[in-house]
Amino acid sequence: MGNSCASEVIMKVDTTGASKKTALQYNLTYKGVNASHQMAQADAARLYDLRIIKRVGREFGIEPAVIAAIISRESRAGNLLQEGAWNREGDLRQCTERLADCIEQIKFRHPDWSKAHWLKGGIAAYNAGVANVHDYDHVDEYTDHGDYSNDVVARAQYFKKKVFKS
Template sequence: MDYGNIRAVETTGASWQTSQQDRLGYSGETASHTMAETDAGRMERESRAGNALTDGWGDYSPKRGAWNAWGLMQVDVNPEGGNHTPVGEWDSEDHLCQATKILVDFIKLIQSKPEFSGLSKEKQLKGGIAAYNAGDRKVHSYEGVDENTTGKDYSNDVVARAQWYKKNGGF
C-alpha cells in the first residue's frame, strides 16, 4: 500500500523547544538535520535513537508517576492515551512491527477524516505521523497538524529528520 513519499512531504522542521535538546541556537529544518546527523550512528531508533530512553522507557509523567511510552518508537502505554501493551524488547523487531502497525493504523484513520480525505498521500502521511504522537482526535487539519503534538512540531521534526536520513544515509 502507498502511504506517500517522505521526500515530498512539506516540513518546517524542529521547533525552538525541540532544538534545545542539543542546545542549538536555531530551529527549523536545519536543527532537525543537525540532530539527525548527531544521531546517525544510532539511526535505527526513535527517541533520539534510543539516547533519551531509560531502560527502554520514555516520556515520564510526574503526574501519573509512571512512564507513558515504551521502546524505540515510543509506543503509548498510558491508559489515558493509547493504552498499548508493549511487545518484545524495547529495541526488537517485534516492537518495531507493533509500532509500525500502530502508525499505519493512524495513517488510515487520518485518510478517512473529511479534513484529510482529498489531500495528497504525503499530507495524509504527515497527519498520520502527528496522530501517532497525539492521537487522531487531536489532529484536526493539515494546517494545524502539529498544534497538539509534543513540542508542537512532532511530524515536522520527524519528517525533516527522515528526509535527512534518506538523503545522507540511504535509510
C-alpha cells in the same frame, strides 16, 4: 499507504522542521529544518540494525526513513533508553503498525488530502492522537512542542538522503 507511496512521498512533504524547544534538547541555538537535520545526523550512528528497520518498513508499507526519524525523535535513536528495556524488533513492529494505522485513519477522516498530507497527518496523529488532527494547516497543534510531524518529516528527509539511499 503502501510501500511505494510512503517512499516516494516523504521527500515531497512540506515541513518547517523543529521548534526551538525541540532543538534545545540537543543544545542547538537555532530551529527549523536545519536543526532537524543536525539532530538526525547526531542520531544516525546510533540507529540500530538498519535491516530490521527496512524489514519492518516493508511489512507495514512505511518508509524506513520515517521509522528512523521517529526513533530519533522519541529516544535519540535509543540513546535515552536503558539497554535491554525493550524488544527492538517487537517494539519497532508494534510502533510501526500503530503509525500505519494512524495514517489509514487520517486518510479515512480526510479523503480530500494528498498522500503527503496523509503521511504528515498520520505522523502527527501518532503523537497526539487521530482525533487531534483536524486540519492540515494546524496539523501539529496538539503534538509535543507543537512541531512533532514537522520535525519527524525533516529528520526523515535527512535519513532518506543520507542513510537510506536507494
